[in-house]
Amino acid sequence: MQKERVYIFDTTLRDGEQSPGASMNTEEKIKIAAQLERLGVDIIEAGFAAASPGDFDAIRRICEVVKKSTVCSLARAVERDIVKAGESLKDAANKRIHTFIATSPIHMEHKLKMTPDQVIERAVEAVKLAKSFTDDVEFSCEDAGRSEMPFLKEILDAVIEAGATTLNIPDTVGYRLPQELGEMIKELHEHVGDRAIISVHCHNDLGLAVANSLFSVMNGARQIECTINGLGERAGNAALEEIVMAMKTRSDVFGFVETGINTKEIYPTSRLVSAITGIEPQPNKAIVGKNAFAHESGIHQDGVLKCQETYEIMKAEDIGLEKNRIVLGKHSGRHAFKERLEELGFDLSQEDLNRAFERFKVLADKKKEIFDDDIRMLIANEITNIPQTFELVGLQIADCSAGVPSAAVTIRHNDKEITDAGIGDGTIDAIFKTIDRISGHTGLLKDYRVEAVSQGKDALAKVVVNVQFDDSKSAVIGHGLSIDTMLASAKAYIGALNSYLSMLPSDCQIDSCEGV
Ligand SMILES: CC(=O)SCCNC(=O)CCNC(=O)[C@H](O)C(C)(C)COP(=O)(O)OP(=O)(O)OC[C@H]1O[C@@H](n2cnc3c(N)ncnc32)[C@H](O)[C@@H]1OP(=O)(O)O
Numbered sequence: 264m265q266k267e268r269v270y271i272f273d274t275t276l277r278d279g280e281q282s283p284g285a286s287m288n289t290e291e292k293i294k295i296a297a298q299l300e301r302l303g304v305d306i307i308e309a310g311f312a313a314a315s316p317g318d319f320d321a322i323r324r325i326c327e328v329v330k331k332s333t334v335c336s337l338a339r340a341v342e343r344d345i346v347k348a349g350e351s352l353k354d355a356a357n358k359r360i361h362t363f364i365a366t367s368p369i370h371m372e373h374k375l376k377m378t379p380d381q382v383i384e385r386a387v388e389a390v391k392l393a394k395s396f397t398d399d400v401e402f403s404c405e406d407a408g409r410s411e412m413p414f415l416k417e418i419l420d421a422v423i424e425a426g427a428t429t430l431n432i433p434d435t436v437g438y439r440l441p442q443e444l445g446e447m448i449k450e451l452h453e454h455v456g457d458r459a460i461i462s463v464h465c466h467n468d469l470g471l472a473v474a475n476s477l478f479s480v481m482n483g484a485r486q487i488e489c490t491i492n493g494l495g496e497r498a499g500n501a502a503l504e505e506i507v508m509a510m511k512t513r514s515d516v517f518g519f520v521e522t523g524i525n526t527k528e529i530y531p532t533s534r535l536v537s538a539i540t541g542i543e544p545q546p547n548k549a550i551v552g553k554n555a556f557a558h559e560s561g562i563h564q565d566g567v568l569k570c571q572e573t574y575e576i577m578k579a580e581d582i583g584l585e586k587n588r589i590v591l592g593k594h595s596g597r598h599a600f601k602e603r604l605e606e607l608g609f610d611l612s613q614e615d616l617n618r619a620f621e622r623f624k625v626l627a628d629k630k631k632e633i634f635d636d637d638i639r640m641l642i643a644n645e646i647t648n649i650p651q652t653f654e655l656v657g658l659q660i661a662d663c664s665a666g667v668p669s670a671a672v673t674i675r676h677n678d679k680e681i682t683d684a685g686i687g688d689g690t691i692d693a694i695f696k697t698i699d700r701i702s703g704h705t706g707l708l709k710d711y712r713v714e715a716v717s718q719g720k721d722a723l724a725k726v727v728v729n730v731q732f733d734d735s736k737s738a739v740i741g742h743g744l745s746i747d748t749m750l751a752s753a754k755a756y757i758g759a760l761n762s763y764l765s766m767l768p769s770d771c772q773i774d775s776c777e778g779v
């Protein structure tokens with residue numbers, strides 16, 4: 264079956280820029296336009312030439328860069344706007360003027376202060392003037408979603424007669440429900456026939472912009488106006504990525520149509536637009552949100568690892584992501600944990616794996632997301648195989664502003680828990696001195712380093728100490744890992760102590776613990 268083409272009209276640079284805070288400079292617009300062309304959009308609405316000299320210039324410069332996609336400027340049904348649009352598009356390889364006027368009773372009466380007949384007359388004049396610059400003229404009935412059907416048919420007949428080749432039916436205020444807009448498009452499509460292409464431009468005030476666009480395609484629309492990341496005035500426009508991926512994923516329903524979009528460019532385009540505008544899609548945003556291809560819970564991770572389709576209806580690769588993301592966190596299970604360890608090059612025995620998994624769960628309770636570096640450190644600590652002669656059970660430090668830095672430490676040794684407290688020149692010194700007293704070994708701190716492992720405010724602190732115990736000739740190293748730096752320091756010091764003890768002949772070890 265011959266597929267019909269649905270033209271993708273991207274208005275990120277025009278309606279998308281109408282998002283508060285999304286203004287872009289000319290260079291930024293050129294970058295986005297070039298990427299939109301790579302993405303394969305048919306028409307790039309590059310701006311509103313009459314809005315400002317900057318907008319005019321950006322459209323003109325985009326025409327120099329974009330050669331395959333059609334470049335378009337918006338214009339009110341006003342002579343100056345159309346002339347400006349025509350001039351800005353002068354050098355375009357393919358150009359379109361998009362002129363519009365409102366057709367709903369509320370807009371005609373209160374905003375335009377024009378009668379319906381005057382609106383038709385103005386629309387016809389606008390299309391005729393636009394036609395003197397290009398054959399490709401689009402006419403929009405602004406607020407068509409709240410316009411009366413007989414009037415819509417009348418004005419569309421008039422602008423077709425004047426030369427409009429694309430007729431856009433905007434749901435300007437996002438009022439229509441999918442079924443209703445679908446019926447409206449069906450009736451208008453039957454009325455217009457093959458005299459022009461029917462387009463829709465849906466806003467997202469009720470969160471229905473994408474659904475409305477898809478219903479419109481099912482009912483005869485062959486151009487969709489949309490934006491990257493759903494940017495746009497108020498709640499935004501229909502999101503290009505959602506429309507395109509819905510049609511691709513549900514080809515059982517949309518198999519009769521096709522777009523020219525290279526879906527692998529969707530993610531890079533989304534990233535570029537959010538980097539330039541500073542507006543990040545919400546994490547759970549369909550297709551391009553940070554979590555759209557992420558799995559955090561053990562049952563889902565297990566399913567996806569066994570068969571991707573258990574929890575994925577699209578492939579991350581299809582939108583240009585490298586792969587889906589298995590996020591390790593408190594809801595993860597052993598399957599995902601083991602898989603990540605293998606990816607990181609760790610091959611643990613079942614016993615080590617079980618121990619590491621327990622420690623992972625404890626860490627995950629404290630930390631929102633566990634990164635690869637966190638796991639590396641966790642495993643490094645797990646596989647050292649040094650006997651844990653002393654084990655930290657608890658640590659309490661006094662309010663640092665109170666004057667004398669002090670620490671209370673509880674340590675397990677030979678199945679006994681011993682608590683002691685001490686003061687020091689600083690909190691770390693107080694902790695280390697107290698550990699010395701409990702263990703009966705005196706350490707001389709040669710080096711102390713702390714660094715953040717992984718990312719975020721809740722990043723793990725990794726403390727590395729180099730300690731010389733009991734006047735021995737060489738110093739030993741200890742590592743400690745925790746989201747709390749003091750705790751990491753205590754662990755590092757005890758780690759160094761255990762390491763030192765493991766190197767002593769066993770009779771010495773017993774002697775050295777007499778003080779405990
Ligand atoms: C639904 C949409 O997204 S439409 C596009 C919205 N985008 C923009 O408005 C961004 C660019 N706009 C601008 O820079 C400015 O509004 C301009 C340059 C176009 C016009 O600025 P100003 O001349 O100062 O007019 P202002 O914006 O205050 O008011 C709009 C005027 O255009 C009229 N108007 C609005 N739409 C149309 C139209 N499609 N055709 C003809 N006249 C229109 C209004 O009735 C009003 O006319 P009035 O001055 O006689 O009352």
Ligand SMILES: CC(C)C(=O)C(=O)O
Pocket residue numbers: 278337363403404405406431433434435436464466
């Ligand atoms: C100019 C038209 C297409 C528009 O942006 C709208 O109606 O929302």
